[in-house]
Amino acid sequence: MTERIVGARLHYEDSATLERFLATGGDDGLRKAVLEMRPEEVAAQVMTANLLGRGGAGFEAGRKWSMLRKAPRRYLVINGDESEPATFKDHLLVERDPHQLVEGATIAAYAIEASFVVIYLRGEFALGLERVQQAINEAYARNALGRSIFGSSFSVDIVLQPGAGAYICGEETSLIESLEGKRGFPRIKPPYFPAVIGLYGEPTIVNNVETVSNLPWIINHGGEAFKELGEGRSTGTRLFALSGQVQRPGPYEVEMTKITFRDLIYGEEFGQGLRPGRSLAAFIPGGVSAPWFFPEHLDIPLGQDEVAKAGSMLGSGSVIVMDDSSCPVRSAWRIARFFARESCGQCTPCREGGAWIDKIMRRIEEGEGREADLDLLLDLCDNISPGIKWPPAQTTICVLGPSIPPSVNAAIQHFRDDFLIHIKEGRCPHA
Amino acid sequence: MSRFTGEMLSRAEELVSLYPDPRSATIPLCHLAQEQDGYVTNEAMAHIAELVGSSAAEVQGTASFYDMLKLEPVGRYVIGVCTNIACMLRGAYELLEDAEGVLDVPVGATTADGLFTLEEVECIAHCDRAPAAQVNYRYFGPLDRESFETLVTQLRNGDLDDEVPPHGTLLRVRREAPAVIPMEEIDRYRAQEAEREKASD
Numbered sequence A: 001m002t003e004r005i006v007g008a009r010l011h012y013e014d015s016a017t018l019e020r021f022l023a024t025g026g027d028d029g030l031r032k033a034v035l036e037m038r039p040e041e042v043a044a045q046v047m048t049a050n051l052l053g054r055g056g057a058g059f060e061a062g063r064k065w066s067m068l069r070k071a072p073r074r075y076l077v078i079n080g081d082e083s084e085p086a087t088f089k090d091h092l093l094v095e096r097d098p099h100q101l102v103e104g105a106t107i108a109a110y111a112i113e114a115s116f117v118v119i120y121l122r123g124e125f126a127l128g129l130e131r132v133q134q135a136i137n138e139a140y141a142r143n144a145l146g147r148s149i150f151g152s153s154f155s156v157d158i159v160l161q162p163g164a165g166a167y168i169c170g171e172e173t174s175l176i177e178s179l180e181g182k183r184g185f186p187r188i189k190p191p192y193f194p195a196v197i198g199l200y201g202e203p204t205i206v207n208n209v210e211t212v213s214n215l216p217w218i219i220n221h222g223g224e225a226f227k228e229l230g231e232g233r234s235t236g237t238r239l240f241a242l243s244g245q246v247q248r249p250g251p252y253e254v255e256m257t258k259i260t261f262r263d264l265i266y267g268e269e270f271g272q273g274l275r276p277g278r279s280l281a282a283f284i285p286g287g288v289s290a291p292w293f294f295p296e297h298l299d300i301p302l303g304q305d306e307v308a309k310a311g312s313m314l315g316s317g318s319v320i321v322m323d324d325s326s327c328p329v330r331s332a333w334r335i336a337r338f339f340a341r342e343s344c345g346q347c348t349p350c351r352e353g354g355a356w357i358d359k360i361m362r363r364i365e366e367g368e369g370r371e372a373d374l375d376l377l378l379d380l381c382d383n384i385s386p387g388i389k390w391p392p393a394q395t396t397i398c399v400l401g402p403s404i405p406p407s408v409n410a411a412i413q414h415f416r417d418d419f420l421i422h423i424k425e426g427r428c429p430h431a
Numbered sequence B: 001m002s003r004f005t006g007e008m009l010s011r012a013e014e015l016v017s018l019y020p021d022p023r024s025a026t027i028p029l030c031h032l033a034q035e036q037d038g039y040v041t042n043e044a045m046a047h048i049a050e051l052v053g054s055s056a057a058e059v060q061g062t063a064s065f066y067d068m069l070k071l072e073p074v075g076r077y078v079i080g081v082c083t084n085i086a087c088m089l090r091g092a093y094e095l096l097e098d099a100e101g102v103l104d105v106p107v108g109a110t111t112a113d114g115l116f117t118l119e120e121v122e123c124i125a126h127c128d129r130a131p132a133a134q135v136n137y138r139y140f141g142p143l144d145r146e147s148f149e150t151l152v153t154q155l156r157n158g159d160l161d162d163e164v165p166p167h168g169t170l171l172r173v174r175r176e177a178p179a180v181i182p183m184e185e186i187d188r189y190r191a192q193e194a195e196r197e198k199a200s201d
């Protein structure tokens, strides 16, 4: 097995308890940070580690922190809104290692000298919310939060905020709007980063749950040790969420770039392959916004640049497997329908385009389609994201809109015959 | 009912006091209203507006955006069957049909006894247990017709009362911490730090 970082405690039944946390190195990173290091030294270790954000965009955490506008007040928001279909790594981390999350958030707060921290968790994570609140309470009780943390001169509060059910609130500017008590409408860019103008108009860092859960390890072992894992820009480990038609779906933490999609899907210690007699039709390498991969992509390593070079993205780290019993039209339709439902409605291409694609895909799947629909679909995709390329061009405020075309386009390009059978025979051949 | 009173009012005021800007408490207060009444009533929205310093229309504008905030009564148990991609690939639509059959209501409706509301929901991040469902945001899976039926029976008999509180109660763990540090005090700390740093450089 490869090195475990964020998931190091998960094999313990009681990984969520304070006792287990403290017995397995809990608090060491935070103590070291606030008692022995200056904030900029903590930030420098994270820069050295080249920790890429785990929320989907893969931006270097250290570089993001360095862009924080100088201002008397600055905020830190931890993004635990995880609602990207087939993504379930943050869910696991908040439920099973909430203390690590709180410790990581406090280390990040120290590094950027935040005035106030909010952990924003998806509202549906009822158990996770309870576990994280418990961890926060216990942190205050042992002076790991609040005034003069562990006797240092650093003081900060963490407040837990439940979301209320809206995928779009995972987008960082929408999340900030939500946190200000508003509808979750993404903000118009520029400014491109909340590090310039964020919560209450002040500079704000938004980091993902898994991103900050890496910080205790990085402080304990040093940025160099983290960078030694993986290769190139992809350092450390990632918690991949494997789902769909594999024998053993689940979360698997692996060193970046060291295994391939074939290993993940077929490996004995991972997915253990497909059901007997089935063959692989397609898989999605990084969440439903990502262009699909096919059997010829199985030997690509799980690394940021390696996947990007092949025309897709590692995104949120969720790998979805579709075997030959599944209907590609139906899968692409279900993904399009998700985006159509979750569009916040501010931008015409996303709101109207998404709704039309949903409708047309559905009528094809139900056997009511016409051959001209294929060109119509591609035209709609092109209007949302001109050129239908990857990374996508954008006509909209956020990238939810441009996330609609990849699945539809992949299905049409790769499974055209399936579409034609639906249309000509007036039924789904897989039903 | 509906406006916050007694213990609920003090919890509401405590929530407001947590944030540098009281309006940040809007969504947490909507959840609190649901805990009190099962859904967010008009009176609660008016009271929330008073507490956070906005208008009832603004609170409604916010509340109506979010799937979890119900502006009309729902069942004691809101059951959400996920039909998104990972669950769909493992039989979610069949499960949804079974759920309609077992509960004898179509998606979106509440059973006549007011016990169950059935919803079709998007991915609930339980995809390795597909097909999955949530009951008042407590997760179950993988489910088939039989295990779904058992789940419903257990809920009906109160066997799961410990795991699954009535709809609206989200967090049963209350914040236990000293009052949050006033922003002005933090501002002073950070200014002192900056001074000290300058002196030591």
Ligand SMILES: Cc1cc2nc3c(=O)[nH]c(=O)nc-3n(C[C@H](O)[C@H](O)[C@H](O)COP(=O)(O)O)c2cc1C
Residues within 6 Å of the ligand: A052, A053, A054, A055, A056, A057, A058, A059, A061, A079, A080, A081, A082, A083, A084, A167, A168, A169, A170, A171, A172, A173, A206, A207, A208, A209, A211, A212, A398, A399, A400
């Ligand atoms: C539509 C949309 C949904 C998103 N959902 C999430 C999410 O659920 N969790 C998350 O951490 N980031 C999400 N992101 C990415 C955030 O905008 C942001 O890049 C991220 O939280 C930054 O943290 P990181 O740098 O640590 O990855 C989403 C982005 C978009 C456009």
Ligand code: SF4
Residues within 6 Å of the ligand: A168, A185, A186, A342, A343, A344, A345, A346, A347, A348, A350, A351, A396, A397, A398, A399, A400, A401, A402
């Ligand atoms: S792209 Fe879609 S979700 Fe994003 S801001 Fe525009 S309408 Fe809203």
Ligand code: FES
Residues within 6 Å of the ligand: A085, A086, A087, B082, B083, B084, B085, B086, B087, B088, B122, B123, B124, B125, B126, B127, B130, B132
């Ligand atoms: S797709 Fe159903 S829980 Fe994720």
